[in-house]
Amino acid sequence: CLSMHSTDPLNGLIMKIMNDIKKGIQYAFQTSNNMTLAMSGSGHTAMECAVFNIVEPGESVLVAINGIWGERVAEIAERMGAKVHTLFKTPGGHFTNAEIEQALAKHKPVLFFLTHGESSAGLVHPMDGVGDICHKYNCLLLVDSVASLGAAPILMDQQNIDILYTGSQKALNAPPGTAPVSFSERACHKMFNRKTKPVSYLLDMTHLSNYWGNDGKPERIYHHTGPVSGFFALRESLAIIAEMGLENSWSHHTEIAEYLWKGLEDLGLKLFIKDKDLRLPSVTTIAIPEGYDWKELLAYIMKHHRIEFTGGLGPSVGMVLRIGLMGYNCNKANAAMVLAALEDALKQCRKSKA
Ligand code: PMP
Numbered sequence: 001c002l003s004m005h006s007t008d009p010l011n012g013l014i015m016k017i018m019n020d021i022k023k024g025i026q027y028a029f030q031t032s033n034n035m036t037l038a039m040s041g042s043g044h045t046a047m048e049c050a051v052f053n054i055v056e057p058g059e060s061v062l063v064a065i066n067g068i069w070g071e072r073v074a075e076i077a078e079r080m081g082a083k084v085h086t087l088f089k090t091p092g093g094h095f096t097n098a099e100i101e102q103a104l105a106k107h108k109p110v111l112f113f114l115t116h117g118e119s120s121a122g123l124v125h126p127m128d129g130v131g132d133i134c135h136k137y138n139c140l141l142l143v144d145s146v147a148s149l150g151a152a153p154i155l156m157d158q159q160n161i162d163i164l165y166t167g168s169q170k171a172l173n174a175p176p177g178t179a180p181v182s183f184s185e186r187a188c189h190k191m192f193n194r195k196t197k198p199v200s201y202l203l204d205m206t207h208l209s210n211y212w213g214n215d216g217k218p219e220r221i222y223h224h225t226g227p228v229s230g231f232f233a234l235r236e237s238l239a240i241i242a243e244m245g246l247e248n249s250w251s252h253h254t255e256i257a258e259y260l261w262k263g264l265e266d267l268g269l270k271l272f273i274k275d276k277d278l279r280l281p282s283v284t285t286i287a288i289p290e291g292y293d294w295k296e297l298l299a300y301i302m303k304h305h306r307i308e309f310t311g312g313l314g315p316s317v318g319m320v321l322r323i324g325l326m327g328y329n330c331n332k333a334n335a336a337m338v339l340a341a342l343e344d345a346l347k348q349c350r351k352s353k354a
Pocket of ligand 1: 042043044045069115117118119120144145146147167176
């Protein structure tokens with residue numbers, strides 16, 4: 001059990017579990033960053049932790065919005081008093097490095113946010129070169145990989161990403177409630193040399209870095225009660241992905257996604273992301289077929305096939321149907337079941353032209 005008082009050292013077993021988690025995240029993120037840990041909370045906790053610790057009120061932040069996750073980060077940064085600038089595309093769009101560079105030069109932000117796996121649109125964003133451009137403008141790069149980690153390649157150190165976070169419940173297969181995050185040396189320099197304290201006590205990295213044994217101090221003391229059962233599960237899920245190997249996990253997700261995409265096209269459906277290289281293997285988006293009510297399709301599939309499809313999320317509502325095949329659920333049998341359900345729904349739910 002965890003100790004109860006503010007000066008109590010942490011219990012040895014949980015420290016060992018946390019140390020293993022740190023190593024597992026370093027592998028999954030492909031980073032050697034010392035400042036690597038898991039947040040007690042879902043993906044949003046890591047999102048807020050990154051923004052709250054890196055940015056001080058009044059500083060300029062640039063957020064790429066091409067779906068709901070950029071919208072959320074812009075709101076989080078605005079709430080804590082940052083000067084928020086946005087780069088905007090409708091869902092499904094992506095940003096060229098030239099567009100990013102132009103905006104960095106114009107707004108001179110301390111932080112640039114980009115979503116790697118945009119799950120509301122089904123897009124995997126190209127990452128190469130983005131970190132270098134950010135550093136040219138003395139800006140830190142924050143990347144959301146909640147929906148993509150383990151399903152599509154992301155290499156934190158090689159791609160010069162300063163802050164990377166993910167969630168436990170997507171391709172990692174653990175229950176929701178813990179969120180891996182890692183900070184580069186550059187990010188640590190900025191966040192540990194602030195003039196003001198971060199707005200959140202719970203998410204303050206000066207405390208969390210001690211709690212996770214990352215600050216070099218001999219004693220790790222109680223900061224908050226960690227979700228211990230979530231930590232055990234996260235440790236196991238990271239061990240599984242390490243045993244499988246990241247490359248195998250990426251190629252497995254791609255293979256199943258390609259099988260699904262082909263099946264969907266054979267049913268006459270149009271994939272929302274046209275360029276195959278930009279499709280997120282873990283979340284496939286289908287353009288809503290003409291002559292159908294998307295809500296009726298979802299309800300029919302739930303009622304008759306007991307499969308939960310979803311519609312869009314945030315700005316993609318009414319544009320897409322979404323199918324998630326990730327981690328344990330990502331296999332050919334499930335993809336085939338999804339295709340059979342859709343085939344049936346397409347036959348039964350067509351609206352009459354009258
Ligand atoms: N970012 C992305 C890309 C996501 O897909 C999600 C969850 N769907 C989140 C962030 C938020 O994660 P959570 O629900 O775990 O807070």
